[in-house]
Amino acid sequence: MENKKPPLDQKLCSGCEEPAIDKLPACPLQCRAMQCKAYQTKSKFDPETKPIVWVLGGPGSGKFTQCSKVVETYGYTHLSTGDLIRDEVKTGTRRGKCLTSIMQRGGLAPNDMVLAVLKDAMEDAAKKGTHGYLIDGFPREKNQGAEFERTIGPVALILYFEASPTTLCRRLLGRAEASTEDNRRKDDKFRIMKMRIATFIEHNHSVIEPYGSKVKRIDAEQSPDDIFAEVQLYLEPIVAHAALVEAEKLEAEALAKIRAVRAFTQSSIDVASRRKESTVNDDIVSSATSEAAEAEARARAARNAAEAARSRLEELEQRQRQRQ
Known part of the structure; x- marks a missing residue:
């Protein structure tokens, strides 16, 4: 019987070590796995x-x-x-x-x-x-x-x-x-x-x-330095925009944390009141206060970073308009 060579795109290995995900069709490399990481559609960044x-x-x-x-x-x-x-x-x-x-x-x-x-x-x-x-x-x-x-x-x-x-x-x-x-x-x-x-x-x-x-x-x-100056011209708005988006997301996360901590603290106070307790557990209050302070510090830092990124974007856009 003639011994035919397998197609070039066919895997010789058996099975598939990649984590299974809910995505079809089957692995395009014919490794017989019905789920393949090659079809994963969402990156982890x-x-x-x-x-x-x-x-x-x-x-x-x-x-x-x-x-x-x-x-x-x-x-x-x-x-x-x-x-x-x-x-x-x-x-x-x-x-x-x-x-x-x-x-x-x-x-x-x-x-x-x-x-x-x-x-x-x-x-x-x-x-x-x-x-x-x-x-x-x-x-x-x-x-x-x-x-x-x-x-x-x-x-x-x-x-x-x-x-x-x-x-x-x-x-x-x-x-x-x-x-x-x-x-x-x-x-x-x-x-x-x-x-x-x-x-x-x-x-x-x-x-x-x-x-x-x-x-x-x-x-x-051009010379490498002249080329890089042009690279920076195109890349810096991308860098500034990414910094702005990241700062806004960090600020939103910090503000959400503050709201959650305050809601938790108020809930603890309400429970103590219903139970006719004179004070709320000191450890709970101390922990909540500390978490809220940390979240507020993160929010301020993110807000400052966002303002700096916005200013940088405006500066870059103004330069671009002047060149045009």
Whole structure:
């Protein structure tokens, strides 16, 4: 009997280690699980307070340099899907082994699995207190962008670094020449360079076309400092708006806490009165007073932060009007 090879997108592993969620259809990777984390539709972080920025540009356009500056200046987390997939393969988990088996047969990492790995990394960064995300080199195709927004969250801004193919090739060749034989990237060879650049150009227009004013085109042939000044021009309103939203939410939470503590205290007083007790339990009053004071302090801090963020937004909007 002929021994047929399984399709490239089929998992060789059995079962699925991802937590079950109430979402169908079945796992697209054919792992026989009727529920799959790839279909989870709500992230465990708030994209309004932790904005998502896509960073696009051809190979050699300087994305890494600019992302490093943003990370240092604004406390964002820089995530590259290629690096995440390679790290996942190294872990040796079931998902990592599955990715290894697919890529060893010449297949590309399935989009649903890439998104699952990316979402995990973003949620881990949220736990560590990131202020936002720079998603480097993703999406590469139009349908990937739509699926990203469906399964992870809306993109707030797209930074597109534009440079001519000649400039990109020159930079990649310079990088290859500066590398030693041991660490030289295999794709830093002229033929593969041209293929990578051509592939990017072919797909990039369809990726950014649906996003209109969210796309900010930046001349990547300038000096790194001039490029970063332009990045800041587009990014700072996003940063200020996120700070405003977060401050308003923190203030609302603190005020809700104050109301709850006061209602609890009043309820305790009412119960004591009905029981004809002369005093309310001192521990209850002391604890409630302390909680109310802490909540009031948080509310004041959040209110001040919100006012500062509003002022910053107004300043940025005024600058924008003057430029126009």
